[in-house]
Amino acid sequence: MSNISAGHHPRTTSERVQAFLRALRYLLDVLRARPLFAVGYGIVVGVVVLAIFAPLIAPYPPETANPVDFLQPPSWRHLLGTDATGMDIFTRIIYAPRIDLTIAIAGTAISAIVGSLIGATVGYYQEVGGVPSFFSGFVMRSADVLQAFPVFVFAIALVAIFGQSLQSIIAAIAFLNIPIYLRLMRSQVMSIRRMRFVEASYVAGTPDRYIILRHVIPNSMAPVLAQLSVNIGWSVLLTAGLSFVGAGVVAPTPEWGSMIAMGFQNIITGQWWPSVFPGIALAVTVFGFALVGASIEVLADPARRRAMAGTMRQRRTKEA
Amino acid sequence: MRVVRYIGKRMLFIGPQLFGIILVSFFLVKLIPGDPAVMMLGPLATEATLTELRNEMGLNLSLVEQFYIYIKNLVLHGDLGRSWQTTRPVTEDLFLRMPATLELITLGLILGLLIGVPLGVGAAYLKRGILAKFSDYYGLLAGALPDFWLALVLIFFFYTILGWVPPPLGRLDFFTIAPPTVTGALLIDSLLDGNWAALGSAAGHLILPVVTLGLISGGPILKMTQSTMDRMLESDYSRYEEMCGLPKSIIIRHALRNSLPSVVTIVSVLYGFLIGGAVLVEIVFSWGGAGQYAVQGVLNADINPVLGFVFFAAVLSLIIYLIVDLIYFAIDPRVRG
Amino acid sequence: MAENSAAGTILNIEGLNVSYPVYETDPVRALRGIDLKVREGEIIGLVGESGSGKTTLARSIMQLISRPGRVDSGRIEYDGRDLATLGEEELRALRGNDIAMVIPNPRTELNPLVTVGMQIANVARYHLSLPRKEAKKMAMAMLEAVQIPDPTRRFKAYPHELSGGMAQRVVMAIALICSPRFIISDDATSGLDVTVQTQVLELLQDLVQQQGASMLFITRDIGITAHYCHQVAIIYAGEIVELASTQNFFDNPQHPYSVMLLSAFSHNPKLRGLWTKVVDAALEGAAESGCYFAARCVRASDKCRAEHPDMREMTDAHSVRCHHPVER
Numbered sequence: 001m002s003n004i005s006a007g008h009h010p011r012t013t014s015e016r017v018q019a020f021l022r023a024l025r026y027l028l029d030v031l032r033a034r035p036l037f038a039v040g041y042g043i044v045v046g047v048v049v050l051a052i053f054a055p056l057i058a059p060y061p062p063e064t065a066n067p068v069d070f071l072q073p074p075s076w077r078h079l080l081g082t083d084a085t086g087m088d089i090f091t092r093i094i095y096a097p098r099i100d101l102t103i104a105i106a107g108t109a110i111s112a113i114v115g116s117l118i119g120a121t122v123g124y125y126q127e128v129g130g131v132p133s134f135f136s137g138f139v140m141r142s143a144d145v146l147q148a149f150p151v152f153v154f155a156i157a158l159v160a161i162f163g164q165s166l167q168s169i170i171a172a173i174a175f176l177n178i179p180i181y182l183r184l185m186r187s188q189v190m191s192i193r194r195m196r197f198v199e200a201s202y203v204a205g206t207p208d209r210y211i212i213l214r215h216v217i218p219n220s221m222a223p224v225l226a227q228l229s230v231n232i233g234w235s236v237l238l239t240a241g242l243s244f245v246g247a248g249v250v251a252p253t254p255e256w257g258s259m260i261a262m263g264f265q266n267i268i269t270g271q272w273w274p275s276v277f278p279g280i281a282l283a284v285t286v287f288g289f290a291l292v293g294a295s296i297e298v299l300a301d302p303a304r305r306r307a308m309a310g311t312m313r314q315r316r317t318k319e320a
Numbered sequence: 321m322r323v324v325r326y327i328g329k330r331m332l333f334i335g336p337q338l339f340g341i342i343l344v345s346f347f348l349v350k351l352i353p354g355d356p357a358v359m360m361l362g363p364l365a366t367e368a369t370l371t372e373l374r375n376e377m378g379l380n381l382s383l384v385e386q387f388y389i390y391i392k393n394l395v396l397h398g399d400l401g402r403s404w405q406t407t408r409p410v411t412e413d414l415f416l417r418m419p420a421t422l423e424l425i426t427l428g429l430i431l432g433l434l435i436g437v438p439l440g441v442g443a444a445y446l447k448r449g450i451l452a453k454f455s456d457y458y459g460l461l462a463g464a465l466p467d468f469w470l471a472l473v474l475i476f477f478f479y480t481i482l483g484w485v486p487p488p489l490g491r492l493d494f495f496t497i498a499p500p501t502v503t504g505a506l507l508i509d510s511l512l513d514g515n516w517a518a519l520g521s522a523a524g525h526l527i528l529p530v531v532t533l534g535l536i537s538g539g540p541i542l543k544m545t546q547s548t549m550d551r552m553l554e555s556d557y558s559r560y561e562e563m564c565g566l567p568k569s570i571i572i573r574h575a576l577r578n579s580l581p582s583v584v585t586i587v588s589v590l591y592g593f594l595i596g597g598a599v600l601v602e603i604v605f606s607w608g609g610a611g612q613y614a615v616q617g618v619l620n621a622d623i624n625p626v627l628g629f630v631f632f633a634a635v636l637s638l639i640i641y642l643i644v645d646l647i648y649f650a651i652d653p654r655v656r657g
Numbered sequence: 658m659a660e661n662s663a664a665g666t667i668l669n670i671e672g673l674n675v676s677y678p679v680y681e682t683d684p685v686r687a688l689r690g691i692d693l694k695v696r697e698g699e700i701i702g703l704v705g706e707s708g709s710g711k712t713t714l715a716r717s718i719m720q721l722i723s724r725p726g727r728v729d730s731g732r733i734e735y736d737g738r739d740l741a742t743l744g745e746e747e748l749r750a751l752r753g754n755d756i757a758m759v760i761p762n763p764r765t766e767l768n769p770l771v772t773v774g775m776q777i778a779n780v781a782r783y784h785l786s787l788p789r790k791e792a793k794k795m796a797m798a799m800l801e802a803v804q805i806p807d808p809t810r811r812f813k814a815y816p817h818e819l820s821g822g823m824a825q826r827v828v829m830a831i832a833l834i835c836s837p838r839f840i841i842s843d844d845a846t847s848g849l850d851v852t853v854q855t856q857v858l859e860l861l862q863d864l865v866q867q868q869g870a871s872m873l874f875i876t877r878d879i880g881i882t883a884h885y886c887h888q889v890a891i892i893y894a895g896e897i898v899e900l901a902s903t904q905n906f907f908d909n910p911q912h913p914y915s916v917m918l919l920s921a922f923s924h925n926p927k928l929r930g931l932w933t934k935v936v937d938a939a940l941e942g943a944a945e946s947g948c949y950f951a952a953r954c955v956r957a958s959d960k961c962r963a964e965h966p967d968m969r970e971m972t973d974a975h976s977v978r979c980h981h982p983v984e985r
Contacts, residue, residue, distance in 0.1 A: 145340045150596020150633045153614045160618050161351045241600050260469050267476045279469035286464035560766040564780050565752030653815040
């Protein structure tokens with residue numbers, strides 16, 4: 001983290017280790033000042049662990065209907081009850097992040113990489129003039145048009161075009177998020193481009209490609225990372241929404257959105273558990289990612305992280 | 321005057337912007353697989369009748385020709401084609417459904433403002449209090465809750481258990497006679513008609529979806545209000561007002577006024593988003609709004625409703641951004657120049 | 658109430674220490690043991706470089722130290738009342754009403770969305786509980802008093818529509834409208850042209866004396882104090898190092914720092930900028946135990962590096978904090 005504010009890279013291994021340790025200490029101070037952030041990290045790690053070890057933990061198979069046991073309320077036998085086809089809700093909830101998180105993380109990662117690269121290039125050449133600046137104008141106007149579409153309808157249309165599969169949902173999410181990173185990276189790069197050390201290596205004749213990859217992108221990563229985490233949460237919501245209208249993951253594959261949709265009819269007749277529990281799991285997960293994003297935002301802002309870590313230090317010295 | 325010149329300049333860009341949006345969405349939506357002719361006539365239709373229908377709909381032409389015809393009809397006759405599902409012109413369908421959506425999201429955003437602004441101001445002012453804590457949690461939670469799920473939970477409590485609200489099936493009770501359509505917004509139309517039964521029924525049906533959207537959109541409004549107010553209360557002029565010994569209430573009122581542009585911006589962004597984004601809530605409440613119409617179109621390879629919806633949404637967003645600019649003009653003397 | 662028993666002292670600062678905590682190092686001590694008395698009707702000049710603690714002192718008097726700064730010890734008495742014991746409402750009634758501040762950079766500190774007339778009127782309205790109309794009338798009169806050209810039009814102007822000099826006059830109008838007894842002018846004219854600066858300062862001096870108020874006149878420009886102040890205080894590294902009547906001070910400056918200021922400051926902004934850097938460097942090297950100025954002082958001895966000097970009264974109305982004061 002420290003190299004972001006200082007604007008240079010630690011060269012030797014020991015410098016790197018020190019920078020890492022300093023960043024870690026900041027993180028711990030900030031987590032102590034805002035315990036809620038720690039909860040966020042806990043949720044994210046917890047959900048990932050549950051997803052990985054789902055087959056070991058889950059008491060029932062996730063996709064096998066059991067018509068005898070349909071719509072059972074929560075009990076010791078079925079912790080969170082069963083749905084209309086008799087599938088165990090607890091089992092399906094802990095299997096679901098395998099799909100939801102895969103889609104969200106893959107989609108967001110692709111858009112972050114593609115969007116950042118385009119954004120960095122566009123921002124770097126913004127003020128040069130000639131072909132590059134014409135190109136960047138074109139890219140930005142395209143992003144405008146892309147963002148002018150109603151997001152949800154656009155997502156459904158993309159899934160409809162690519163066919164209803166995991167890959168096409170990932171593609172749709174990636175496509176939708178590209179403009180966000182494009183803009184973010186572009187504005188970052190434009191301000192970093194003007195900084196003295198970048199100017200210096202430019203004057204020294206370092207190739208553009210090298211400057212972008214070595215100086216500009218590493219120094220503008222912090223807001224992208226903060227956005228990434230928030231975006232993963234948001235993509236989980238979008239995936240669930242797509243499945244809810246039937247344009248996303250198809251039943252009986254365990255996925256929170258489609259589980260909520262399956263329980264939709266039951267809730268009106270009073271069987272709340274098939275919908276409510278997956279929704280809580282979904283909300284908690286998104287909440288966790290949002291918190292992690294917020295913590296990164298604080299860590300990336302020298303003033304805020306100092307203020308926060310500083311109050312922590314004061315409190316500690318007072319106690320001592 | 322500057323306002324007029326500014327708006328004129330804005331208007332110049334609207335045409336090309338709309339054209340770009342239609343261009344992209346046309347070729348995109350055309351990529352959706354599925355043959356409308358087959359869907360319309362069913363699996364038992366003969367190849368001959370299918371071909372005839374395709375010719376009639378212009379599907380045998382090249383994409384560029386189809387696009388040309390589409391644009392020509394739009395510009396010359398304001399015609400957005402027909403939906404094969406409703407067999408009616410898309411413009412008519414949308415004029416019927418768009419007001420339903422707009423009524424819903426306008427009321428939802430008003431509720432969001434009523435929740436978000438006071439909480440945001442309070443949290444910015446009382447930094448260490450319970451209110452600030454609550455606002456923090458609320459902001460994060462509102463961003464994490466799926467709106468369609470929140471809608472279901474509300475239905476469960478207030479309809480299934482308590483029975484305080486009508487069933488989530490449309491905008492009016494079955495036996496209520498709808499008022500004649502003037503604006504399309506049922507609250508206004510029934511008021512104009514003096515139809516109190518319809519007014520009550522419409523209001524009852526609006527409660528849950530509006531509360532859903534209000535609770536969710538209150539989150540971003542709160543965050544924006546809080547962070548801007550924070551900045552404004554720390555700003556040089558707020559400190560100066562404090563130095564001059566002005567009462568807290570005045571300092572807060574001035575800071576709020578200076579924060580208004582940000583709040584207006586976030587509301588406009590939310591409005592633009594919700595025109596299509598409220599579709600999940602619309603589906604839960606069988607609202608029959610514009611978003612739902614478009615989604616049905618996508619799922620059934622009925623492309624005219626989709627294109628029409630995108631067009632309407634784009635026009636509405638542009639109008640909203642224009643209004644926002646006018647509000648900026650009214651608030652900030654520096655922009656007026 | 659003119660000449661009361663406390664020899665007409667309106668502001669009395671005793672042993673004021675203020676510091677700003679810093680993450681992972683020792684707090685920065687912005688003010689160290691400030692003692693200062695201001696008598697009624699007196700204008701006292703406070704001269705020091707940026708970072709010497711001038712603004713912190715001004716904000717301390719207003720009881721508005723910017724976060725995370727805090728008062729470690731000492732007291733500030735205004736009109737016999739310890740300001741630290743007053744509640745938020747009592748303080749609010751004092752600020753802008755009894756103690757007013759004339760600020761630098763008024764164009765960023767005036768509210769951009771409120772007309773200047775209303776900003777002046779607001780202060781009168783809430784302190785003097787006047788109806789809106791009366792307050793506006795008073796603000797109008799005040800705009801005339803600060804000699805703004807075309808006051809009727811300026812009344813409805815927004816801050817961004819004013820020139821620097823006009824904005825400065827507006828801020829003076831805000832400060833003076835409630836006829837305060839004590840005025841702090843914080844580097845108020847630093848952003849103006851020299852000619853405008855003179856006009857504004859003379860106006861300020863006139864108005865202050867008309868109202869019989871006292872003023873703490875904070876500046877970086879030592880030359881100005883000779884014309885407008887009764888007393889001069891030199892502040893260095895958060896500490897007052899010399900305090901004398903203007904006459905005595907300019908006749909016989911005794912602290913080596915004062916002498917350097919006088920020689921280096923001959924209205925040359927470049928020299929001033931250079932000086933700031935030198936001071937910063939000196940501050941970094943300063944030992945906590947000795948004289949803070951020792952590292953930069955030509956007269957420094959081993960004693961200076963080992964022992965912190967106390968304030969000594971050399972002659973009548975002339976004190977200096979130095980082991981080896983300069984003699985004529």
